[in-house]
Amino acid sequence: MPKRVDHDQRRVQIAEALQRLTTRAGLEGVSLRQVAAEAGMSMGSVQHYFKTKDEMLLFALEHRHKLRTERITAKVLAEGPPTPRSILRACLVEILPRDPESEADFLIGVAYFIRAVADPAMAKVFGEGTPELLQFFAGQIRQAQAAGDVPASADPAAEAAILWALADSQGSEILMGHRTPADAVSTVDYYLDRLFGA
Amino acid sequence: MPKRVDHDQRRVQIAEALQRLTTRAGLEGVSLRQVAAEAGMSMGSVQHYFKTKDEMLLFALEHRHKLRTERITAKVLAEGPPTPRSILRACLVEILPRDPESEADFLIGVAYFIRAVADPAMAKVFGEGTPELLQFFAGQIRQAQAAGDVPASADPAAEAAILWALADSQGSEILMGHRTPADAVSTVDYYLDRLFGA
Known part of the structure; x- marks a missing residue:
């Protein structure tokens, strides 16, 4: 058991090194070698955990999703009894790049998108997350309808x-500097007002 | 005057060669040399018209926008007297990648997005189109309100x-194969029904 925990920690350590590099240096230029250096590990150790850069990116994506889900859950619960509206709003605001943490999350998504455009196999892997999220959103809306x-x-x-x-789209525009996080959040609130209005 | 027309035609010829290559071979791998071969021109001729790949992409983007505007205008006018709703719907449907033509248009946008993520100067150039389009949409909505x-x-x-x-977002998902053009158009119609509803 202790050995297993150590392996998970190593993977997280590598994913976070990759994340720091992609955030600083763009997405496509990052090599396995640089990741090893940033993580303070040997190339061999990194390759022991991840055979390819894509495998590493996929793990990093899942790791960030897990952390994000924890952040959203904590935020929603701190606000009082969760409602479909408070849950949906927290998810949307948390997806938008508004600070270094959420910007890093969004950039990992962009890294996948870029690879997926040219690679149908990657598009398939990358795409499994969105339908799941859409189903979750639809479920919240159905609950709100029932209430x-x-x-x-x-x-x-x-x-x-x-x-x-x-x-998704407003997040890209924030990244480009064409929209402020505040504007994007206010469009989200505008839409939720309308959806939850009479 | 004839010389000027010829130059414009040459630029268009290069832009269309670039377009065919990006659509076939992904976006980042296309070199000036390949574009010259595809256009049936020498490297020197291509470089006479475009100093860099980014200059070429920018011209290609503008060229596609011009063609797309012509397509939308023709489509809207063919349907009868244009209304804000028919204009907005035609713009949205035309932006979505639904056939080789509109897919090529969308891919040029993605090519820019990818470069702009890592390059703030490119983000600035790339971004000039969206605020203009948003203002056009807002103007159509104000006209519908006045009516x-x-x-x-x-x-x-x-x-x-x-x-x-x-x-924008549904277009990316169509490109990834995660959403059908028909689903995306039906979401557009759903939203327009609501916007133009009571």
Whole structure:
């Protein structure tokens, strides 16, 4: 058992080194060698845990998702009893790059997107996350409908797609410096007001 | 005058060669040399017109935007008297990658996005198009409000951001194979129904 924990810690250590490099130096230029140096490990050790850069990126993505889910859960619970609206808002705000932490998360997603554009196999792996998130959003909307907080006429699947688009597209524009985080959050609130309105 | 036309045609010829290559072979791997071969020109001729790959991409982007505007205008006018709703719908549907033509357009945008993520100077150039489009969308929404077709309570700037997000984010997912063009168009129609509803 102690050995297993150590392996997990090593993978996290490598993922975080990769993350620091991608955030600083762009996404495509990062080599396994640089990651090893940044993590303070040998190339051999890094390759023991990850055979390819893509394997490493995938682990890093999952690691960031796990941390993000923990952050969102803590935030939602701190605000009082969670509601579908407070959960959806926390998810969308947390996806938007607003600080170094969430910017790093978003950049990992962009790194995958860039690889997936040219590589259908990567697109398949990368894509498994979004339908899951859309189903989660749609489930929250259905709960709100059951409680009478969202009109029955709303289509949960379409609403989930719209909410995801607001985080995804506005996130890209924040990254480009074309939209402020505050503007993006206010568009999210505007849309939630409308969805949860009469 | 004939000489000038010839120069423009040469630029278009190069841009279209670049476009064919990016669509076939991914975005980052295309070299000036390959573009010259694809265009049936010498390296020297290509470099006479474009000093760098970025200059060439920028021209290609503008060229595609011009063609796309012509396509949208023709489509809207063919449908009968244009309304803000028919104009907005045509723009959104045309941005979504649904056929080789619109997919090529979207990929040129992605090529820019990828470069802009790592290069703030490119982000600036690339970004000039979006605010212009958002203002055009907001203007259409204000016209619909003046005609009583969109509720006065709608915020034109926020609505424009939502509409753009629907095309931008859903377009990326179509490219990844995670969403069908038909699903994306139906989400656009769902949203326009709501915006133009009571």
